[in-house]
Amino acid sequence: MICHFRNYQKLNYLNKIKIGVFLLLMIGAGTLSAQTIIRGKIVDAQDGEPLIGANVRIENTEVGTVTDWDGVFRLETELNPPLTLILSYVGYENMKVNYAQNDPPLNIAMNSQSINLGSVVIKSERLTxxxxxxxxxxxxxxxxxxxxxxxxxxxxxxxxxxxxxxxxxxxxxxxxxxxxxxxxxxxxxxxxxxxxxxxxxxxxxxxxxxxxxxxxxxxxxxxxxxxxxxxxxxxxxxxxxxxxxxxxxxxxxxxxxxxxxxxxxxxxxxxxxxxxxxxxxxxxxxxxxxxxxxxxDDWEAENYNPVFDTEAGVGNPGGYDAVNIYGDEYYPGNDLTTAPPWRFVGMGIWHRRGYKETDLVDYDTKxxxxxxxxxxxxxxxxxxxxxxxxxxxxxxxxxxxxxxxxxxxxxxxxxxxxxxxxxxxxxxxxxxxxxxxxxxxxxxxxFTALRLQEQAKDETTWSADYTNYYRSNYAKKPVELGYPELQIDVDESGNIITSFDRDAAQMWLDANQDLLKEWHQNAQTAANQPSPVNNGSKAFYEPGTDRFREVFQRIISRKSNSTEKGTRFYDKSALYHLHGEYKFEPTFLKSWTVGGNARQYRPDSDGTIFYDSAGVTLTNFEFGIYSGLDNKWGNREQWTTTLTMRLDKNENFNWLFSPAASVVYQPKDNTYLRLSFSSAIRNPTLSDQFLDFNVGRAILSGNLHGVDSLISLDSFDEYRKTLETDKLSYFSIDPIQPESVKTVEAGVRTSLWNKWYLDAGYYYSIYNDFIGYKIGLKGTFDAQTGLTDELQAYRYSANSTNQVTTQGASIGLNYYLNDVLALRGNYSWNKLNKAFEDDPIIPAFNTPEHKFNLGVSGRKMKIPSLDLKNHQLGFNINYKWIEGFLFEGSPQFTGIVPTYDLLDVQINWNFINLNTTIKIGASNVLNNQKFQTYGGPRIGRLGYITILYGN
Structure with a gap:
């Protein structure tokens, strides 16, 4: 064993004055403790690493503590020195250390045992x-x-x-x-x-x-x-x-x-x-x-399935909106499904040719x-x-x-x-x-894909060229090939009677899908050429060509504001933060903590993200204060209680109060029962407040001041059928406000039979004022024809008026076979208790209801025929299973993430005398390529080898 002691040198005059003033203040406040405080640090004698969770106890008493992550301990007692400390740690030789009055902090190095343990006592295994x-x-x-x-x-x-x-x-x-x-x-x-x-x-x-x-x-x-x-x-x-x-x-x-x-x-x-x-x-x-x-080389997003809940699927002759193709989205002007079936036969819904993400994105991750x-x-x-x-x-x-x-x-x-x-x-x-x-x-x-399309041809011109080509070449073809015609007769009273065989029409469409796809492909090819009626239009910019690269670089190098009309972000934002905290130790409490913080945001996007163009400067200031009480009580101090109160203020919102309280009971060694109430608030982000971001089909906007007179999407759909403006309905949105959550949680942590460690818990949460989005339109209409003069879609940040509750549970179990091998597993359950289908605000839960991990690991394993002191082997295997769930993001990126599982494996060889470790492994070793987020890439195997020198 090694134990180092060192006496303090005499304090200088200035330090004496400081301490004297401090003691006078403490005595005057009545909080000076007469207890003996023993401090020290425990490390491994071989490598100097701190020993986490080592037990420190005063001999012949139950007074003790454990070391923290730094191997540091602090022990309070009413006993007077000299005292003897008993030190113990799994796999190390027990020690006795003497402590005298006014000794400096102890520096202690413990030696590991030279024999293997038959079992492992896990009282404090890696837990402070x-x-x-x-x-x-x-x-x-x-x-x-x-x-x-x-x-x-x-x-x-x-x-x-x-x-x-x-x-x-x-x-x-x-x-x-x-x-x-x-x-x-x-x-x-x-x-x-x-x-x-x-x-x-x-x-x-x-x-x-x-x-x-x-x-x-x-x-x-x-x-x-x-x-x-x-x-x-x-x-x-x-x-x-x-x-x-x-x-x-x-x-x-x-x-x-x-x-x-x-x-x-x-x-x-x-x-x-x-x-x-x-x-x-x-x-x-x-x-x-x-x-x-x-x-x-990053994973490439190549999901070319139709977006979730789209109007057209893979078999649609006019194409469809694919997840990772941009610019092919549904456009109301390219939809004739509501027209009478004897008109515009076979046109249905058609989509513009878009650009694959792989044509636009730099996947060279650095x-x-x-x-x-x-x-x-x-x-x-x-x-x-x-x-x-x-x-x-x-x-x-x-x-x-x-x-x-x-x-x-x-x-x-x-x-x-x-x-x-x-x-x-x-x-x-x-x-x-x-x-x-x-x-x-x-x-x-x-947005770059949309800009590329605009550089060639605007949406209205492209749609008109597509329609004109299709009708000029194929308007009469269906009837010639057996498509039913509208039958018009006159009855005995002279009334006109019409009839149409819809079943026969649908049968014809189903039987001629390949022909319709050919017609639509020809129409798209024609529409992607310069317009015959618009001399300013250009052909589609084909990826990989010089003309594509030229216009692409021009678009992405210009800022995405109203002046430059590119797609590059300009963001040189900053935040400044100040935080202070002090912990008192009065005689009647274990600790009393007070603190506060202040923060200022200075967004700077030059109009590319926020509405900070034309000389507008945005700032946002917030601050908070808090106080917390922590105490231990009971015969063995088996009860730990905490109470924390916090107040926060953002310059644009009211004061927010987020309290928390808890009680932890220790009925026996290494068993802890906990019950807590906690709360949280979230101020609207800079985007929720100040966003002004044009993504082509819509403008994404913050909502600091509220919005009036937006046209609802449902009423606009009704208007499109008749062009009657009295079909339009309007709504307003209240200014954005902070959101909040309150959670009650109960749990247990315990060791069982000297080999098991269990940690389990249950929670129930209540959410209010969720921050989400509302979508609406702003437009003007011709008084005579009812047609739109101007129309713009907006997405505004908004709060939900509904209250939502969630609940869940989790359990983790570790089993230590011996001092080398360990098994582990954990399971989590998360449930959204009720969804409000008519509420567009509530953010997506986006979480699997069930998931679990299983693993086995070995460390400091002996290698046959090699000296254990110089060579050690370790390994780790983890299996993860995730249940499928609906991932709701933007309209482009909403869909099902299927159930998937992953197996990660690594093995490492530590050359102790060289202070070097070689580690070989792979995440997703079975190369089970699955989406982890809808709209993202399929994540496959990533094998690796690492050579590590040092600690």
Missing amino acids: EKQKTAPLTVESLDLNAIKETASTNFYDGLGALKGVDLTAASLGFKIINTRGFNSTSPVRSLQIIDGVDNQAPGLNFSLGNFLGSSELDVRKVDIIVGASSAYYGPNAFNGVISMETKDPFFHHGLSAYVKGGERNMLETAVRWGHVLRNDQGDAWMAYKMNFSFLRA NIKGNVALHFRTNPDAEYLSPEIIVSSSLGNGTTVYQGDNRFSLRNILFLQNRLEFKKKDKYFLRAYMTIDDAGDSFDPY
């Missing part, structure tokens, strides 16, 4: 006290789990956690969601890295880990499942993805890896951390530098991430208990495909984040950061 007593469902990946994940990377590995939905819209863009109402624009989930919001300021949501942290620098990931605004602030609506990076004081030296695989994937990363010490040998500064690079951080200890003598100043800067850049209302090609997007923080662990922090993004050369492929 904070996790076990957490009032909400918390899923985690620790440092070992990150290294051992069977997926291609740690972020994909989050999808194997209980209750977590991971959706791949492309190779570079992954979405994490929990408990329903999923979206490819994850505005209802909050992603933070070291407490810093990782959202893109203009989009108001995170782009997965595309602009996040290098895998080499991630120490752990916690997913807090469900409503969490009281704990994490606005927008922690469905949950929080909290990443914590490695502290260079504890994780220093060189780490690097190179990863290669299928789809021409190449990923490299390097991390360097270093500690500087003063003349007394105290670490006073540490720094780290990170760099990572990824390139790969991602560069860099980070530099400086850490300064203001009191080096106190080591990890010292206050700390952190200065860091992070940069992300790359090219990928993002899916929202449309599919978007993000090219050379840039993300810059600077952070300044002053903190003391578990006591206080003051954090300031700013985030700036730059959309680079990003553009909208859907």
